[in-house]
Amino acid sequence: MNRGNHYIRLYLGMLLSVLLASLFFSGLYCFNNKYTQHTTQPISGLLILSETDMEQHPSRYLWHDWAYYPNVLLTPADFQDGSPDRYMTYVNLQSGNRMDLSGQSDQARFGCGTYLLRIQVPNTHISYSLDMPEVFSAYRLYINGNPALSIGNPDPDHYQDATGSRLVTFFPDENGRVTILIAVSNQSYFYSGMTFPPAFGTPQALNYTRGIRLGLRLCTIFMFQIAILVCGYFWFRTRHKNAALLALLCLLMIGWTVYPLLHTLFLLPVFPTYWLETLCCYGTLTLLLYLHNQVCGISATVSRISCGVAVSVCIGLSGYFFGASAIPDWGIAAVSHILAGYKLLLSAYLILTAFLTARKSEKNHQLLYVSLFFGCACLWDRIYPAYDPIFGGWFLEWVCTVLIYMLSAMLWRFLAESYTQNRLLQQQNHNAEKQLTMQTNYTLQLREQIEIRRRFVHDFRHHLRTLHTLAEQTGDQTVLEYLDSMGEYNSGTGKAAETYCGRPAVDALLFYYDNLAEIRHIDLSLQFQIPESFPMTDVELCTLLGNLLENAVEACLRMPPEAPKRILLKTACKPAFWYMVIENTYDGILVPKEQQGLFTRKNNREYHGIGLSSAIHVAEKHKGTLDVQPSAKLFRVGVLIPTGKHATTPKAMPPQ
Template sequence: MNRQNRRQMLRLYLGMLLSVLLASLFFSGLYRFNNKYTQHTTQPINGLLILSEADMEQHPSRYLWHDWAYYPNVLLTPADFQDGDPDRYMTYVNLQSGNRMDLSGQSGQTQLGCGTYLLRIQVPSTRISYSLGMPEVFSAYQLYINGDPALSIGNPDPDHYRDATGSRLVSFFPDENGMITILIAVNNQSYFYSGMTFPPAFGTPQALNYTRGIRLGLRLCTIFTFQVAILICGYFWLRTRHKNTALLALLCLLMIGWTVYPLLHTLFLLPVFPTYWLETLCCYGTLTLLLYLHNQVCGIAATASRISCGVAVGICVGVSVYFFGAASIPDWGIAAVSRLLAGYKLLLSAYLIFTAFLTARKSEKNHRLFYVSLFFGCACLWDRIYPAYDPIFGGWFLEWVCTVLIYMLATMLWKFLAESYTQNRLLQQQNHNAEKQLIMQTNYTFQLREQVEIRRRFVHDFRHHLRTLHTLAEQTGDQVILEYLDSVGEYSSGSGKIMETYCGRPAVDALLFYYDNLAEIQHIDLSLQFQIPEPFSMTDVELCTLLGNLLENAVEACLRMPPEATKRIRLKTACKPAFWYMVIENTYDGMLAPKEQQGFFTRKNNSEYHGIGLSSAMHLVEKHKGTLDVQPSAELFRVGIMIPIEK
């Protein structure tokens, strides 16, 4: 390993350590400062929260997640508390995703069932209004505040059960004693999350609306950014027809479907299914498409790419089956699926890091992709380390890192597309200039051909005059004139090769004649069977550009062969009712050099012109809605072209 490579690897390892450190600091910072569970606010104890004026001034809003009184397997109403707390089994629970409706654990389906949550809040006696921000509750609930119905999402009644989900903000006044009693009766018969899994927000209406506005505004900005990306991708796809551009647009669309849920849940009441199924499917669809584009950028081998993408697609299918059977999956099945999906994310992050590392070792320009892959791996790791995380602003760890990874891939892809677009524009300008020159050469060829025809007629007619003079000289016996005429006749017969007619178009015939002469000089066996239909959509300029590029590549390939090798070029065309076909094949030395990201083959010494000839030919063929196929074998390099004939 030379000094430059050692320096490159040193930069790679230092960047790796710095990326892991920054990613860890970032996610630890999110957990510490952007987490509903880590706010330094007064929390309920044993179902009671006492707030002073100082508490409300210092923290006008807080998230209530600690020590809710919970009555499992029963839907209670304020009437059940008229004579004090009912004589039923009660426990205190924290609101988190691992909660279960049936705490006994004996039914085998502990995520299903019903229960009632109770919390009492003592606020300062000042008569002001307060608000309660209700997040999504699974799967239907009735909210009572101070004994009065305040909000109903779905229908928790077992006889008329109907699930629904939505985020709502409820405002109210405490009673005359400054007491607020919050009672939430929840029933879940359709989802594998149960009851209250996210903490409600409590505080003044101004504070809650402020936080809510910032949260939704940031989400709108993110979605708007993805929409702009979709429009840009659509523009580039229309201009270049590059497949990865369309895939990136689809990736941004999936990301919108994954991250739009806070807006949808705020604006609408939606059924649990298929809302959460589509949201989760967009999540794992995003991971699948990210994996595919990652494989494309890194140039992963086809077999490894198919296997990795096949596993990702299988996960998407399995998640769908999981959602369709959510109501009948036992608790142990839910736990197993949760561990499987967590393991899949860790395995996916390891795959991305490993493949990006291999790619970064080859080229320094791919270091950024490797660092973002490390960022993804850290997100999956810290997601397992910090399970009690519910963001106040922004998204979850995986949403953050997927957004960054999409921006990274988009930057790399758009840079490549911009370079390709610029090269394409330059190529079009070069073709335009070549067309002008070719038009002038075509006019000159017409004039030259007319002069040649005039000369040929003159020589032909002059021979008749010479024969006549020769006969007259014989009759008069003038030997001097006879000798002179015989010497003129020797030179007047001519010996040059006359230009042939291949297709009847002078410019095209001139080009084919040039390569016919060149092949003869270079001792290349050239066979030309060229015809075109009338009318044909290609102009003389386009045909000369197409044939010139392909024949030039073929001659160069033959000249690179050993002197003793057989050098052969075959050009054949066929006119069918609907299509015009052309096949050009040539012998070559069997060595190919792939051009990165285009799949074209070139052996030119000047890298500036790598792949331009075949790229120009493909551009012309696609312009006329045709196809160009390259089929190299061990001894022959074959290019096949098919163009529809417009009638």
């Protein structure tokens, strides 16, 4: 019953996501689109505006019925005696425009042309403005016969491409007429001429719209910058690669969405500006795909194949941009269809993998819903080709922003949990180090007391010998018999504790496990040595040895009583490194951990893997390595620590 409810919620959520996404993109198309504004548009190259028109819509986007003269760059002088005797047609400003309308050229997007529009305004005593978007790839703007703006150099003999967004303010002539003449050349880009409609209206209205549009961009970029700082903090604390990848993803989104600000502030060349923008776009999709695979737990083979296809698309796009001038129109159209198919295929992959993951756990339902949102964006982008947003970005920018926020929330939750666990582990290590320091101090004091006792015993023997000599001299048989009964006058052996490496704390730890192994009937072989200038402190070395020996003893104790139990600890001192191997028998059973490494099998599951993790931390702190090599019957751990100096041979080990 619960499983059935899970599927019902899943399918209802999918249906609701598709419905809301479709309403969202349809709403953007209807209410945030330069082509769907209910404003008066030019007809046959002429726009007549009344006072009512200007009061109701103080700004409008001019996209309909521009007069277009293909294959020629005209100036106001060519119109002094009326319209020139050249071929002219009326065109709408959209992305599918061509410079050459004859259809006989394989590169009709390249060439030149002139756009003309006349506007009749109701008030001749106020100024008006024209907000010019990017025009591909160089143009000159004339208003009422006067040069108003020049971007790049459209002259075919001295062609230089450039793009930028500029606002031009002017007054109509005495008859209330505004004549806009734009001479355009394109020899650089896949889009040709005027593909985005300029905005016409009062300066106040255009500046207001322009300010909101750029302000929203700034806010979006600022949010991505905050996300980069948060990811950088988590990466610095946890060294988790997904935090760095998420920061890189936000950086790519900034590179993708910052172009309206750049075009407003600077005049930029077509190449490499639009190549970098497009590369950031498809790089964002590639990195989103990789992180999506990580969150969904996709198998390594499938993940490599899908990411390899995405990377190949990015590489192919780079070649596409570098060879722009040699690619015919049919090739450009084919690449456009391939990219559209790639986006649809990518959305289908995201939806399918997210669906399979969401069927297993309700935690991934949100990722499925956002994947459906992405798929709807790609679909509606094909259904609504005539879309140019007034505010915000294109469909794909919207959905990628939402998808990044969703992945960020999921990854940040995971990183926060990892950070909390890491802090807990650090606190436990800190407490252990404090206890070990106290034990070291106690051991030092104990050794001092032992040395005092040894000296006392040693000196006392001399006193006994002296008494024995005096008794012989005086002939006191009773005292002699008593002293002789003491043998070598040993009131105590005076033997010091075992010495393994000359470090009291480490010797005490090894001596403890040597005695413990004897009590537990474990055959322990110790061959331990360290160089004189060993980089580890007593605390670090005891942490490393204590955790590994504890794990080895516990593994032996879990074996059947009749099974042989052995532990081997041996070291090697080389000129550039110190190597240690701890090898123990075990029952051959390993419990895999969720991410990496191995769980221990302690009764208290809260401390699973902490000992091995702590040992790894100590090794990595000194730029060393700790390798775990389990086999069927032996569990082997190897530790390699760089020393940089020649090792010296320590005192010989006592026989084991």
